[in-house]
Amino acid sequence: MTLGFFLAIGYLLSLLLPLTLFQATIIVIANVFLILSFISVIVFHEKLGDIENSLGGFDDDDDDDDDDDDENNEDYKEYQARKAAFIRSMNIGQNEPKE
DSSP: OOHHHHHHHHHHHHHHHHHHHHHHHHHHHHHHHHHHHHHHHHHHHHHHHHHHEEEOOOGGGGGGGGGGGGGGGGHHHHHHHHHHHHHHOOOOTSSSOOO
């Protein structure tokens, strides 16, 4: 029955497009499997969400202690100054040694 369905849709497609019956049937079969793959991915994603919710959820809001502003931190400012000094001291593409 499924083969008949694929052949019938393939025959209709071959009437509309300049394809042989074999080519049209293969295209129909490929599209059906592609659609079924998308549906299975969607169902899997929903089931994974159900499992996640049943476990209490995986909340990414646990990183509340990272809310402080790193740019105001003295160590961060010192790190940025050392990094900028190192970048300025590099002689990229120069043959003369820096004095």
